[in-house]
Amino acid sequence: MVGHSFMGAAHSQAWRVAPRFFDLPLRPVMAVVCGRDRARTEAAAVRLGWAHAETDWKALLDRDDVQVVDICTPGDTHAEIAVAALEAGKHVLCEKPLANSVLEAQVMADAAERAAEQGVRAMVGFTYRRVPAISLARDLVAQGRLGRIHHVRAQYLQDWIVDPAAPLSWRLQKEKAGSGALGDIGAHIVDAAQFILGDTIHEVSGTLQTFVTERPLAAEHAGLSGTASSAGTGPVTVDDAALFLARFTGGALGTFEATRFANGRKNAIRIEINGSAGSLAFDFEDMNVLHFFDGTEDAGVAGFRRIVVTEPQHPYVDAWWPAGHGLGYEHAFTHQAVDLVRAIAADTDPTPTFADGLQVQRVLAAVEDSSASRTWHAV
Amino acid sequence: MVGHSFMGAAHSQAWRVAPRFFDLPLRPVMAVVCGRDRARTEAAAVRLGWAHAETDWKALLDRDDVQVVDICTPGDTHAEIAVAALEAGKHVLCEKPLANSVLEAQVMADAAERAAEQGVRAMVGFTYRRVPAISLARDLVAQGRLGRIHHVRAQYLQDWIVDPAAPLSWRLQKEKAGSGALGDIGAHIVDAAQFILGDTIHEVSGTLQTFVTERPLAAEHAGLSGTASSAGTGPVTVDDAALFLARFTGGALGTFEATRFANGRKNAIRIEINGSAGSLAFDFEDMNVLHFFDGTEDAGVAGFRRIVVTEPQHPYVDAWWPAGHGLGYEHAFTHQAVDLVRAIAADTDPTPTFADGLQVQRVLAAVEDSSASRTWHAV
Amino acid sequence: MVGHSFMGAAHSQAWRVAPRFFDLPLRPVMAVVCGRDRARTEAAAVRLGWAHAETDWKALLDRDDVQVVDICTPGDTHAEIAVAALEAGKHVLCEKPLANSVLEAQVMADAAERAAEQGVRAMVGFTYRRVPAISLARDLVAQGRLGRIHHVRAQYLQDWIVDPAAPLSWRLQKEKAGSGALGDIGAHIVDAAQFILGDTIHEVSGTLQTFVTERPLAAEHAGLSGTASSAGTGPVTVDDAALFLARFTGGALGTFEATRFANGRKNAIRIEINGSAGSLAFDFEDMNVLHFFDGTEDAGVAGFRRIVVTEPQHPYVDAWWPAGHGLGYEHAFTHQAVDLVRAIAADTDPTPTFADGLQVQRVLAAVEDSSASRTWHAV
Amino acid sequence: MVGHSFMGAAHSQAWRVAPRFFDLPLRPVMAVVCGRDRARTEAAAVRLGWAHAETDWKALLDRDDVQVVDICTPGDTHAEIAVAALEAGKHVLCEKPLANSVLEAQVMADAAERAAEQGVRAMVGFTYRRVPAISLARDLVAQGRLGRIHHVRAQYLQDWIVDPAAPLSWRLQKEKAGSGALGDIGAHIVDAAQFILGDTIHEVSGTLQTFVTERPLAAEHAGLSGTASSAGTGPVTVDDAALFLARFTGGALGTFEATRFANGRKNAIRIEINGSAGSLAFDFEDMNVLHFFDGTEDAGVAGFRRIVVTEPQHPYVDAWWPAGHGLGYEHAFTHQAVDLVRAIAADTDPTPTFADGLQVQRVLAAVEDSSASRTWHAV
Structure with a gap:
């Protein structure tokens, strides 16, 4: 490692x-x-x-x-x-x-x-694919439970640099991090949305924003937790927030928002999907839950179901605890390791592949291009 | 009037x-x-x-x-x-x-x-019967969607006298009000639970408590909003809180709690019912919603459904607004007036009848007796 | 009238x-x-x-x-x-x-x-301004409780025409309705966001979409409830959904989404605002509640507060019921009438003025222009 | 082990x-x-x-x-x-x-x-003590943030034997398990409530119930997952549900409910506490969250705060992940091991001690006695 x-x-x-x-x-x-x-x-x-x-x-x-x-x-x-x-x-x-x-x-x-x-x-x-609720979301879409997808709204909301005194860590420097919220957390919701839909984004219209352009230099740059030194300030060279509209190949419309300035939201990954037959909603702040609306039910009893994704039937869950005993953040990494080992043993390609990663990278690049040109951009 | x-x-x-x-x-x-x-x-x-x-x-x-x-x-x-x-x-x-x-x-x-x-x-x-979500709850139980009922847990939580300086209004005096939380708000959850189940409580084990036994005299006693006078204090002669366990004729077990000391809960009427085939949950703080768990569904997609009770199919709703446009507290009074007028015109007895009111009164009396004797008491 | x-x-x-x-x-x-x-x-x-x-x-x-x-x-x-x-x-x-x-x-x-x-x-x-929770939101922003505003995310989600068999009502015809989701419901979230922020949108990048382009003719066109006739179909000439990014004069970034295709969402008006000092979140599905995050509090006890907006201190509430007894959809219309009568009597201009309405109209027009040109457009 | x-x-x-x-x-x-x-x-x-x-x-x-x-x-x-x-x-x-x-x-x-x-x-x-949100709850009570405690309502809701065909595992046999819901899960909420309050229950009035008295014999009895054999049925000798009212030494009133028949609730541990200065609410279905109402705040902005208990300041959290990355069920066991090792190294008694365990046992016994005698029973 x-x-x-x-x-x-x-x-x-x-x-x-x-x-x-x-x-x-x-x-x-x-x-x-x-x-x-x-x-x-x-x-x-x-x-x-x-x-x-x-x-x-x-x-x-x-x-x-x-x-x-x-x-x-x-x-x-x-x-x-x-x-x-x-x-x-x-x-x-x-x-x-x-x-x-x-x-x-x-x-x-x-x-x-x-x-x-x-x-x-x-x-x-792209670890979040292996959060059981997100895997279940993909399964429901693949089974056609949502019908034709019309809308995706995806947000990745953090707030760890809303304070202008937060230091200039490597994640705020373009030469290290490539981009800011866009690549760090925007990449996750792009992958998660494409994964759940089984579809790809083909054009975007976006904008990037840096709210705080100058920050104290950190004594060291090794992590999120560096403290400010007396060495003065340096320029933030990445985006604090990235917003974009997207069109998927299959016809769905998406709104995406990745930000480190959503005060009070620590790691809220929200994905909501509306289709002709139903809808899904997920929030990582309640990561063991998937909300599912089955539009084919009688309207008198229809409603978003709060599925607690801890049943033996649910992806990955059987290996862990009885129903109702939730998993945490790092379990998705365990699932990732499991799937990689199994793929190696089975002599098959694990997913997401590097080609999948490249496709996400193309979406991110199209957002950057779109932000610069102020027009829609093809992926 | x-x-x-x-x-x-x-x-x-x-x-x-x-x-x-x-x-x-x-x-x-x-x-x-x-x-x-x-x-x-x-x-x-x-x-x-x-x-x-x-x-x-x-x-x-x-x-x-x-x-x-x-x-x-x-x-x-x-x-x-x-x-x-x-x-x-x-x-x-x-x-x-x-x-x-x-x-x-x-x-x-x-x-x-x-x-x-x-x-x-x-x-x-008993106006709350006519909140659409509560009417719907009764309908679902009557249709057998919950199966045999095992559990009822009902709470009516307020906090308007948690401050010991709140004045001694007529609602805190036994000769005017009869009882405190028990009769004022406990009566509502007793009626609502019996209404939804279509069943009656036949024995109880309860306790009454007055947390603040002496309060400032109000300048006048005409309502909730009296202000403290300089006339000294007087004794609180009713209960601040009433808690009881209950057994229904049909075999269900109930826990009931009515209190004016639940800090931060202004008018939270919560009723949760568990049956062999499903469950229901309601909270008046979100009065246009009924949560319904259908236990007959595949465990992989089962979950409490958040039914927004504003569809034309739902009780009373058709007369009002399009779906999603919620009703408020006083609408239940309108529904009560409607049902009374219709019963009069149809020459039939409206419900709840005075006999229903008497039965609730008997439950309340049994709670008082049980509290005094520290044993279970038949209704 | x-x-x-x-x-x-x-x-x-x-x-x-x-x-x-x-x-x-x-x-x-x-x-x-x-x-x-x-x-x-x-x-x-x-x-x-x-x-x-x-x-x-x-x-x-x-x-x-x-x-x-x-x-x-x-x-x-x-x-x-x-x-x-x-x-x-x-x-x-x-x-x-x-x-x-x-x-x-x-x-x-x-x-x-x-x-x-x-x-x-x-x-x-623009009635929603007078929902107490939205009025309170504006007050908190005006008091500086949110600091400098970074983000607005606003959604108006309905689903009443997700079924392709829903008839061609006047709301789906451009010559009557002007536009579809954009003008009907998008206008509300534009006004609400600008009202809460006390700021205006100055440029947008948007897209409009009609998912179902042909619908059965309604027997009559007088409302939402027309039923399909045997007279064949006609073209839908307005948008089913409108999405746009926005920049406010004061520097905030916004994402807006208005759609009639959000399966399971009947009338969900969601507004979330993130500022340097705090955040707000509102959803009309729970209209008597405002969520407020005070970022100045100690992190150990900070959290979004679920303010039940039914206290006498809250806008308009004092005239109605005791705390905890929620209001419904139509109460905002009553508040609107009250404010108009009071302005007439006081010989002052009521708000929102026609100039405010014109400004919203300009935002909507800019979204349409942006959708056509596929670029950002000034308001 | x-x-x-x-x-x-x-x-x-x-x-x-x-x-x-x-x-x-x-x-x-x-x-x-x-x-x-x-x-x-x-x-x-x-x-x-x-x-x-x-x-x-x-x-x-x-x-x-x-x-x-x-x-x-x-x-x-x-x-x-x-x-x-x-x-x-x-x-x-x-x-x-x-x-x-x-x-x-x-x-x-x-x-x-x-x-x-x-x-x-x-x-x-009693592992749940070491769920960060529950530890935080205790800290807030100990700091006096809730004032004098008036109410505790605690529920442990499961549903794993609501199906009468679920087999007769060792947990349903008195000679192995001692009691049913009471000792298995009721013990947890008794301990958690006493732990959070820093107080003990001194008398109870309770009732036990076995809804399904005969079940298929399991092929083997080693766990929750035994499958029914063709060997016939056997008697359930423990309670399916245990309900009781409680009085704490310090004056608080409690309602406790432990059941394996709450259809749709897999492992819902709910504890709500109301005091003269504030309130707390916890549900293990959302285990990284504690709701806190600070009754000393201005009523205009007061509300239950949804504290996401993943900040470095929160108990145990600093060792894990950045804010917003939640923990799961088994993390509390890790915290338990940590505290035990540290106590051994420091040559001090770890808590909960066996004396604490004995006190819980006495409460459970008092509930059984009370259920048998149908009266209040001292602990």
């Missing part, structure tokens, strides 16, 4: 827990964690439970005890690591967004396609 | 509005309002739209322009007025609780039975 | 009820209702409680017993009636949208300005 | 995960799992990650690699194992209810008291 910050902790928990609840055809071993700083990486290895620590990711490619490279670093490093790992015959799990540009993402998708011919697998970490 | 305070205003609105939205077989005319104080009653007549004012309720019985006597006074006056009105051949609508004692209620029910033989009708004002 | 369908019934209820709960400086008398068909108009007069019936709106202008003309007809007739009434010295209350075009709206606003110089008043019926 | 079924899996996850997220003064090692059947226990050791397997719990007491005995077996075995373990100098974590009778619980509490003198610690597994 490369990177041991927020995502590194989540992925470690996934590898640790997956074999304890799921029957896996292969047994994951947590071999090596890799970071830039030796002392911190070694401490992370102990804390997170990795057998070895490395400070150069290239070392992983030569190790026989590494079959999967799990990339949890900022987006600017994804392409180089992923392509090299695939070429070295290592399966790759790469955090989202796939890359910081369409060009890089294209290179990665090409590498993944070549690797697949050799049985080497690549997967991009 | 006798009385022109809170309930008088609500009943006036009902008589005013009912013929404007509903097709009625008879046309209500707002003839006479009656109060103790001439000036205030005449002002009320103008404000509320009554043609005449009287200060002695007995005068109503002699007037030819009065066919219905609508009793909106405190409970200690109900029996005398209602019995006299029925004997004078006037139809009677009487606010709840029917009376302050079982004995009085029994006298009233007997009078109503005699009057019915003469085609004179009597109805007690 | 001109028109006696859905809006006519709502306005009649307002005039009937307003003086019964509010102290008004003038006493409204329901003098004349006007419709095209004599028999139906006379029936409406009886049912709704108007003293007289006319079939030509021009007759109202000559009547001495008419001081206010209340226009409840389709949008294509507003300009002619309103201008004539104002010129005849009658105060005017005109349903929204003010007109079917900016040009007409401009003529009306000019007429209102001239009339105001003579003490003749004009008001446009 | 003794037992490897539902609770065994939850406890294993706790021991596995605790040291990965929390800084612990001692490092837990998962040494030995113990079960009755060798093959199944060995399989559990592999699956759950225990180094060794034993089939006799007494063997644990002699092993030097066992410092803590974690008891996850049915209640009838708790006393013997716990007392022996404590006497052998092993710290003990014992699942709730502490025992199947007050007598056994008393013996255990005495043993714990003696052991504590030797520095040997005992803790009972």
Whole structure:
């Protein structure tokens, strides 16, 4: 695993827990964690439970005890690591967004396609697909329970930088993060919406906004929690918020909004879908619940059903607890690890593929282009 | 109409509005309002739209322009007025609780039975029955959608006297009000639960509590809004809260709680019912909604449905607005007036009858007895 | 009053009820209702409680017993009636949208300005402003409780024509209705958002969509409830859904969505506002509630507060019931009537003015232009 | 660890995960799992990650690699194992209810008291105390934010045996389980309510009910998931539902309801508390949320706050994810393990102690006595 910050902790928990609840055809071993700083990486290895620590990711490619490279670093490093790992015959799990540009993402998708011919697998970490309620949403759409889809409204609302005194972390710097809310959280709702619909966005009209353009420099840039130094301020070079209208290939209209300035909303991922036969609504603040309106029912008793997605029938749930005992944020990472291991064992491509990640990247790029040109833009 | 305070205003609105939205077989005319104080009653007549004012309720019985006597006074006056009105051949609508004692209620029910033989009708004002969501709840139970009922949990939560400085209004004095939370609001949930189930409570185990036993005397005692005088304090002689367990004739178990000390709950009437085939949940804070769980559905998509009870199919709704345009508190009074007028025109007994009111009174009395004896008590 | 369908019934209820709960400086008398068909108009007069019936709106202008003309007809007739009434010295209350075009709206606003110089008043019926929770929202923003506003997301979701068999009512014909979801319901959320913020939209990027382009002809076109005839089908000439991004003069970003295809949402008006100091959220499905996040509170106890907007302190509420006894859809019409009467008596201009209505019309026109040109458009 | 079924899996996850997220003064090692059947226990050791397997719990007491005995077996075995373990100098974590009778619980509490003198610690597994929202609730009460407590209403609602065809598992047999809903889930809400209030119940009036008295015999009795055999039926010897009223030492009134017949409620633990200064409400179906009403606020903006309990300030949360990334059911077990390890290292008694468990047992016994005698019963 490369990177041991927020995502590194989540992925470690996934590898640790997956074999304890799921029957896996292969047994994951947590071999090596890799970071830039030796002392911190070694401490992370102990804390997170990795057998070895490395400070150069290239070392992983030569190790026989590494079959999967799990990339949890900022987006600017994804392409180089992923392509090299695939070429070295290592399966790759790469955090989202796939890359910081369409060009890089294209290179990665090409590498993944070549690797697949050799049985080497690549997967991009759109983890929210594996929240049981979102998987169930996709299933209901695929079963036709919603009919023809008319509307998608998707929001990813956070508020962690609404305070202008919040420091300039790497996530606010374009050269590291590629973009701001758009790539960090907008990417998730683009993927989730396309995943649930089984459809793709083909054109967008969007706008990006940076509300606070100058922020205190952080003493260090390693995470969300850096504190302001006395070193002055620096420019925010990414968007604080990204809004766009979208048209899907199948005819649905979408509104998308990703922001870090929704005061009071910590991690609200909301997806609402209206079709000719029914509707769905999801909010990650209540992540074990999916609301479903069945429009074919008698109007006298019709209503949005609050499905508590903790039944054995529901995706992934059977491995966990009895009905009504909800899951948390990191369980989706466990499901991701499970699906990757199963795909590797079955010699099939796991989803979302790098091609899926590339498609999301194209949507994000079209939003940026649209914001610049102030017109609709094709994906 | 006798009385022109809170309930008088609500009943006036009902008589005013009912013929404007509903097709009625008879046309209500707002003839006479009656109060103790001439000036205030005449002002009320103008404000509320009554043609005449009287200060002695007995005068109503002699007037030819009065066919219905609508009793909106405190409970200690109900029996005398209602019995006299029925004997004078006037139809009677009487606010709840029917009376302050079982004995009085029994006298009233007997009078109503005699009057019915003469085609004179009597109805007690358990208005919440006519909230569309509660009517719908009864319909679903009657249709068997819940199966055998196992559980009822009913709460009526208010907080208007949680402040010990709230004055000693007539509602806190036993000789006027009969009881406190028990009769004022507990009566409503007893009636609503029995109404929805189509069943009666046959034994109870309860407890009454007065948290604040001494309060400032109000300058006047005419309503909820009296302000504290400098005249000192007086004893609270009714319960602040009433809690009881109940067994229904049909086998259901109930928990009931009525309190004026639920800080932050202004008028939360909650009724939840669990049956072998499904469940219902209602909260008056969201009065246009009924939650319904259909336990016969596939567990993968089952969930409490949030039925917005504003469809033309729903009870009373067709007369009002398009779907999604909710009703308010006083609409139930309009529905009550409509049903009374229709029963009179059809020469049938309206419900809830005085006998129904008597049965509720017996439940309340059993709760008081149980509280005193600290044992279960039959109704 | 001109028109006696859905809006006519709502306005009649307002005039009937307003003086019964509010102290008004003038006493409204329901003098004349006007419709095209004599028999139906006379029936409406009886049912709704108007003293007289006319079939030509021009007759109202000559009547001495008419001081206010209340226009409840389709949008294509507003300009002619309103201008004539104002010129005849009658105060005017005109349903929204003010007109079917900016040009007409401009003529009306000019007429209102001239009339105001003579003490003749004009008001446009953006009724939702007078839902207490929305009035409270404006007050909180005006008090600075939200700080600088970053985001507005507003949705008006209905589903009454999601069925392709729903007939071609006048609301689906451009020559009568001007536009579809955009003008009918989009206008409401534009006004509500601008009202709450105390700010105006200055540019938009939008798209309009008609999902069902051909519908059965209705036997008659007088309302929502027409049934399909055997006369074949006709083209839908208005939008089923309107989506747009918006920028406010003060720097806020907005997403707006108005649709008649949100299956299961009957009349969901949702407005969410995020500012630097706090946030608000409202949904008309729970119309007596406003959610407020105070971002200045300690994070350990901060959270969206569910304010039940039924306290005496809340706008308009004091005239009605005790705390916790909610209001319904039509109460906002009563508040509108109250405010109009008070403005007339005080010899001041009521709000929203025709100029406000014109500004909303300009936003709607900009959305249409933007949809056609596929670019951002200034208002 | 003794037992490897539902609770065994939850406890294993706790021991596995605790040291990965929390800084612990001692490092837990998962040494030995113990079960009755060798093959199944060995399989559990592999699956759950225990180094060794034993089939006799007494063997644990002699092993030097066992410092803590974690008891996850049915209640009838708790006393013997716990007392022996404590006497052998092993710290003990014992699942709730502490025992199947007050007598056994008393013996255990005495043993714990003696052991504590030797520095040997005992803790009972009322895990829900360690759900962050419930810990926060206690903190708010302890800080006086609720003032004097008037009301507690607590419900634990499940529905897993509402179907009469559900088999007769060990949980439905008195000799194994001690009681039904009362001890299994009622115990949790008794503990949680007492914990939050920092007060104890001193008298109760309750009733127990078995709705389905005969059920199909399960093929095996090892868990919730046994399937019906053709071996006929057997009697249900425990309660399906337990309801009781309670009085707390400090003057609060409580209503408690534990049932396995609340159709549609899978694991709804609801606790609502009303005090003179404020109120709290919690529902485990939305376990990362606590609702708090601050009655000292201006009524114009007061309302129940939906606190999303995922802030770094909140109990236990700092070790996990950024704000808004919710926890799941099993996280409370991890918190329990953390607190036990820290208490052992600090040489202090962890809570809840066996004495706390005994007190809960006394409440449960009083409910049973009250149900039998149909009167109030002291604890």
